Amino acid sequence: LKVQLMNSTGKVIGMTTGNSAVAHEQSADMKQTITLENPSLWSIEEPTLYDALVTVLINNKEVDKVKTTFGIRSIKFDTATGFTLNGKTIKLKGGCFHHDNGPLGAAAIDRAEERKIEILKKAGFNAIRCSHNPPSPYLLDVCDRLGMLVIDEFTDMWEKPKVSPDDYSKYFRANWKSDLSSILLRDRNHPSVIMWSIGNEIPEAADTSGFRIARNLVNEVKKYDRTRPVTEALVDQSTMGGKTWEDKAPHLAML
Structure with missing residues (x-):
């Protein structure tokens, strides 16, 4: 070799x-x-x-x-200095970034992906969160090349469906481990990726099944990459079935 x-x-x-x-x-x-x-x-x-x-x-x-x-770089998250890139404190200025390309449709077209990042950079963005699924490989190539930080997100739901019983929750139990590991192995060499997100506004995040799933997901991420932190998008209280942020504390402690 x-x-x-x-x-x-x-x-x-x-x-x-x-x-x-x-x-x-x-x-x-x-x-x-x-x-x-x-x-x-x-x-x-x-x-x-x-x-x-x-x-x-x-x-x-x-x-x-x-x-x-x-790329070669160092990242650190600290309560005193926030996020640092190569020892320099950086304020993340960005937003959620969905995969579709407007009238061009949902297919990942290389030039369309590139153009979106160019527009965001000109507007002052330095970071995006892939919402709510992994990005195309070419999008990460563009972010590497143009200098855009990325939160790489796994999925929009776990075992409980959101809108349709045919969403990813239908396949989560059987496929989460192979799907997550393939994403980590595919994307972990991209210097633009600074965090892994294991989910978006998960309905079961405040109950015991959510604690179990979060623990499994975090452990799987750490198996392949211990250089980046793990995060998760939190759901607002109105959809947590009367539970409070304190009820979610055991879940948050795993991230």
Whole structure:
């Protein structure tokens, strides 16, 4: 296995190789480390990106390869300093960002996705929350390239339906773990993603079933990524069946 790091001009700035014996139709995990001296950090103002080209070779013959774009940056959430990016306090200025493209429809069209982020950047936005489902891969590519922070949201409902019995609640029990893990593995290398949201205005958030589900979701997120915090959009009290914010305290403590 050969890994090459390349800067924005395509120049190779780091490389490592490793060997592993893998049986036919089997898989194996390999961990490799490349140290990059004085990297250019990804930020809102200067969203510097790098590429990692991973090549699989058998008897020195290339059989497969994949390129992953990523950025190098640090994030921190603190009660005293708020959100910091590369040690600099940033006020999040954004809003909920739905996936549709107006009269173009709900399909993810590359140029339409890009144009929306360009317009928001010009309007002063520096962050979006994907409402209420994961974004298209291209949208995150655009956010990486243009310097837009992202809250990546999993779903709009858990086990209880909202409007229709045929919404995602119908499939949640059987599919939540595979769906969530696929999103985390797909999106975790994007420097623009700063938080994972596990749900939006969940009806059962204030009862014991909500506590159980939230715990499972948070644990699954942490299995794949411990570098970002987990959040959730809270529902207003009018739809909580008479329960209060205090009733939801055990749920909030898990985030």
